[in-house]
Amino acid sequence: MLDTYLKECLYFTANRLGRVLTKMAEDEFASCGLSPNGAFLLMAVYEQEGITQKRLGEMLHLQPSTVTRLIEKMIGRGLIYNQTEGRLSRIYSTDKGRSLEAQIERCWDSLRERYGALLGVEYGDRITLELYEASDKLEGKRES
Amino acid sequence: MLDTYLKECLYFTANRLGRVLTKMAEDEFASCGLSPNGAFLLMAVYEQEGITQKRLGEMLHLQPSTVTRLIEKMIGRGLIYNQTEGRLSRIYSTDKGRSLEAQIERCWDSLRERYGALLGVEYGDRITLELYEASDKLEGKRES
């Protein structure tokens, strides 16, 4: 009976899936010495050097305080640095940070292949997009 | 560009959705003074008084240590008690715990309605089931 409840509860299933994939993703990105979100943050910085923390939070859908903490860690590892400009904190990648770019993309690809192998690539990609859109709807963002 | 990466990453989208729904679920279950997983655990105990911690962990897809911690908290609030039997720890609900049953079901329903209103009820239920099955596949459980 409870099983039925849980199978019908999106809170429960989404978090369960999140935990399963977090383990997989941490495992893949461990070869760069990064947490998955650390890797995504770095990719966002590659794409726009000098990006603000606020913007990073929006892209990664993380709260400002969470971004502060993540950035602290990555500065500590010498992968990025920040330069405050008025009330803004702008983030730049260091040489060391940039040197990981290719490796990060490889990890990212191999993560996608790994769950793709279990779910079917098409199916995996489809539910990924569905989840993204579902989150948007739940957060009141208009159709993506 | 990164947006595209993120939209294609199941790790990222599943966890994002999990965070959004966790907020919603915590909000709903707050009226019983329970965390969402606390509520589910209690439902599992209603269904089978004397259930072991191991079994609870399997149902909720949580690690044993996590279950221990959750149970500690709920014993502290007087909602359940445990009785060790050899190496097993069996869990029973107290009167206080049982008194929440109807309220928990109401919260559960209203959570489902709440995201149903934003996603469409059918669609919400469909992706919920899909996520459950995807987790099973990723964990190597045969077809559910």
Added chain:
DNA sequence: GCTTTATATTTGTATGTACAAACAATAATG
């Protein structure tokens, strides 16, 4: 130009989850 309001970031604290090692009890083996 002060004073108020808004915005971006940080800090303190709390929660949920997990891993690994320790512990305790049972079962299996020689």
Added chain:
DNA sequence: CATTATTGTTTGTACATACAAATATAAAGC
């Protein structure tokens, strides 16, 4: 039956995330 292996639970520790309050800067209003 004594030793070893297995199983279920707990403990110590760590991490990611968040909320609320504090801080710091910039913008608006009078």
